Amino acid sequence: MIGAGMGAMAAAARLAVAGQRVVVYERAETYGGAVRRFERDGFGFDTGPGLLTLPAVWRDLFIKTGREPLEECVELVQVDPSSRHVFADGTEVALPNASRAGVVAALDEALGAGAGGRWGDFLVRAREAWDRTRRPLLEEPLWPNWPVLAAREPYPAVPHKRLLRTRRATTLAEVGAWELRDSRLAALLESYALAYGLDPRVTPASAAVLPYMEHAFGTWYVRGGIRELARAVYERCLARKVEFVFGAEVTGVLEKDGRAAGVELSGGTVAEADAVVGTGPWRLGGLMPGRKLYGAQDVEPGAEGLHPGRVVVCLGLRGAREPDAVHRTVVHSPDAAEELSLFGPGTMPERPTVRIDRPDDPALRPTEEHEAVVLTATVPSGTVYDWTAPGAADTFADRMVAAAERAIPELRERTMWREVRTPVHTERETGAEGGAVPPPSLASPSGTLHPSNSTAIPGLFTAGGWSHPGGGLPHAGMSGALVAGLIVEGPEFRGSQ
Template structure:
């Protein structure tokens, strides 16, 4: 009876690492199985010739969610040696007409930027947009990221219903931005961030303006040493709590007892069986249902759900510093909407792609040798079409990835040269590439979709795959395709929901608080209270009424 409960976690991505540490803190014996020889999943590093590349995420958003997971584990980012570097400005957004819009957390700089393109009234509209995005942000944190949606009835939760319309889930982020920004230029500058969710701004729910909000209100950050440093620190915290990591080890299947209908552990590719009381799957959800679990209707339906986009990502070692490029650069296509249609409707790479260029060595010199730059370029593109016949595609629409990579590389070189004047093609001395096919191979991502399932309205909240299997007991999920959604901070929030659900089911206490912002209270000066009622305006109104009656009426 005193034997500690056990859990096996499939996958050492952000959700798996955070969940392992949380469960270990609750007294559960945890084993993490990872097919690669590193932890962090897509949050991993590539090292080549003194250059360091972030293979996946290259900027840190929603820093409070990162801090919360460390706080819940009785430590902090600072205590674990993580130094967050602020990226200022946030972005330089480059347009085809030669203009560049700088986005910043500096209100004075933003005022000049907005008024330059939209006049004096533009800044008031920008503040109104920020107010709406603030509502999206705060309501989502409290009522979505910190609440589990375990059934359709959760949509009717009294605390959530009042915010449903306020989150604007039935309007696109483009439509909401168009209400506040009058120029096409700023509408594009304030909506391209929907790509973080793997969606077109013309399809992504208006709720996701919260992403631009957190960038402008809280800033964009970069962990010194690379994004993976955060996941490495979480891994070490877990190890201190007793988590066992088994790397370079593949899982063949999740074992399910046919009689009881419960998960009993996993079988490794080697044939070894690891038994556990709890199985938590952090691998790609569609992959898990189709490759690790028994055949089911759920597996078929998940495969048919719309997926996010993929990317062609270049990792370039430069032989010099490219001063024209900043830390975060976004190059937007002139044919803006058409470029997104190419990605999401035709699963292609646009003729003129929009793309993101990250120069980590600009904010963290350790990312490149002295006198050189490290450059990462992400070109959003369609995901793999693994059954073209079912999609009605004709031969001329077939995906030819070798040709797409060449087109993408040439478009990047030419666009950067025309818009910034920098000729970078002749200064690339080494190159690594990720395509949808390599994303799928390295990380078992279904269709090579880098952000999991889509985040359209009927793929979020109660409609998103749940954190616990509907039929197999003791089987749970965490990651980009389960509630609450994709993105490292969102997945970290999801790990708290999933592990909390596990502990509730085991009737074990949660060894952490609900979290959230805490006000600093030092003295009576910090006591909340409404200002005293000012009677002067009422007295003036009464006096004016009396004077009017005496002079005009009487």
Template sequence: MSRVVVVGAGVGGLACALHLARAGHAVTVLEQGPAAGGKCARIDRGGYRFDAGPSLLTIPSLVTELLGDRVDLQRVEPVTRYRFADGSSVELSADAPTAHAALEAWSPGAGDDWMRYLGICAAMWRGSVGVLTGPPPWPPRKPAPGAPPPDPRDLLRVRPWHTLRTLARATLRDPRLRLIAERAATYAGADPRRAPAALAVAGYVEHAFGAWHVRGGIYRIVEGLVAALGEHEVDVRVGVRAEGVRLAGGGLLPLGRGPLRGRGRVDGVATSSGFVPADVVVHNGDAAGRGERSLSGFALMLGLRDAEPGRRHHEIRFPADYDAEFDDVFRARRPVRDPTLYLAASSVTDPGEAPAGGENLFVLANAPLHRVAGGPDWDAQADAYEAQILDRLAIDPARIAVRARRTPADLERETGAVGGAIYGLAPHGRLGTMRRPPNAVPGVDGLWRVGGTTHPGGGLPLVLLSGRTVAREIGAA
């Protein structure tokens, strides 16, 4: 039986810990914060419940394989309502005929274009799934015994000659429909003008596998993982800060803002509560590396009286100038002047998330990092930016029963993500998705990375896949 220490109780760390415990390892999870979850957090206030991080689940089988009936999954339909600066709007369903009809009624020809685009995305998914569900593609290595060799045609299926922007323009004629396609770049924290076309699969999975809510909130996944770990006698310790990984024979690799570099074999973890011995260490923290970091987000949570008639579970409101938004984030490094707003009101699907007659409105705007590369001081600017978003929403102040927020600065303090970068390094460049820090830390035997800032990427499905992949690479006890 190997002794495994997982540093960080985000979803990726918890999922990896559960896979390893089921494989016979003795597992300990260390979390510096007061509760498990990491970026997947929950805020309860005045009878209103908010998921302060991920607010949508796709590929639900990845959750049910771990938790079974511990979670109650609810399908969300329509998936999203999209609103545009010209006043028009359209709702997309995961059901292809329904989506086609809605798009044709909104913009003749758009339905046919969208079906053609989804066909391209389906081929991309087939070309990507082996990479997403397996070890990192770089550096190359021989297939495992019995596994098929890589298919060179998969590289062509992901269209590496395209960015997400050029793919959308080559396939979709309506400029508004292109915005919907380009939105997938932000699911990896990227600028669609520089993001690889392969990120189109991030939007595709909503239509291929549906959009889902967990009754009681997405945070129920965290609670379910913690409960399952308890049944396997895994010790989950909160309020314990991991200071570094100790190597056999001496030497300490600090866990912080810098990259993990060293030589040797892990011996355990130095923590604020003493030394924890380990044969294997899995780091579920920010996988630092060279390159531009992803965007962050400014999240505002509003508990509202008198639910808005016709509210949808998910809504995206696009600005008049989408390019200006990414110029603000990645070039000027300032709060976005006219941001795209993502709205989620889970009480539409799950009325228990808000008091009777009310709604829990989660509002997210893309944001530059906190005090990184000339980025703003979000502690100083948060009040003014909150007022700007409220003005944009045009909500009667009398309706606001409670409010809370989570800024890039908050995200950095709570999770250790440098500057509040949600996804670690931004996957810019046509092969950007292949340059994430690998799961195995080079040169250090027994040290692994897991979570949304390493392979295969961010978002709940990929984070869960990361946990499964690392556990498989470590192997059975």
């Protein structure tokens, strides 16, 4: 197995339980892929995902791989409110966790009568899109007849009369403009796309499933940080006798009699295997130059580096966290159109949308008189923007801090020090081209699908965010389940039950 990311470890644990001997070769010195932690002076910071949705995916992994359920290995805490939003006009709203009635009431109070109802009606339509796509998109392998996922838009858009024509929204931006009819509700909707590096102007309306997942299944925090989930999965792998070799870079995939037969490591060492599980299809192709990994009917891998990445600013603050502080706050850009310049060729927004994580977790701060805060913004990857240029990282971090001060007054005065992490760090830690972050797969005529977990080469498979069903912690766990099923049961595997 190539790489010790979350999807790969999920596959490894399941394969080991099925009686397979599994060896994981990881080029870095630790596990978890993008699920990392930065530590300094007694502070701890999640530098990847800060919250968890759809914890059932990881509960299923722990149930299927041992007697100890997930909750005995980590402490899951439901975050309430799920998020606070500060909009461009200064309006603020805190959204209750997993409560449609509570969200409707909060939006009506903050944005005016009718706003909550429009959002609530949108969530009902989003549920229909979820019900239509959940199993074929997330729980089953991407079969050769995958075009059925692109046959029609699964989101049941409301007819919209414009001039003499009646149209239905096909993009997330059109859903916001035509169905939500409030710039703040539109910003709320589009922030879910931006968090995954998706341009709402071209992202299909089926991306409505992203806010629906948070609404329906809640938002969760892992005590000690999301890195604790990676630790628990790693320890579950060890308990099932999965072997890990860190600092081992795979330089090639061996082929024998037309099928994958092992890997070659830097230095020339060869490790034979009956099956090989790789990471991103884009990188996997580089390990087998001249070989076509996918057939004519499959989704071809796109260039990883053309997707956006993230800048993460870790702030060590003096002063105690306010008792009523919210775990996650989203400060929306005052110029939504200008912010979308990040999807252009090498341009950078002056006033980005910034996500602020302020976990109430003593494990992440040296004393009660300190606070650990993480700021995150979506940015162009290192492929299209030079993050190594002098001052590039700090200049953008200054913009993020300025935005965050709209939610946390005196943030700069409280800052003892900061650590700025750009797509350069992501590329170094995960190997992703340009430090890009994979988006989730979406079903629609204009949707984003990732290549299948199986390839045209027998015995060669892929797991993780750059293959089916795409990026995000829930999706990574699903990819591991799909790969394990394909290896153990073969082509007749029809998905998790």
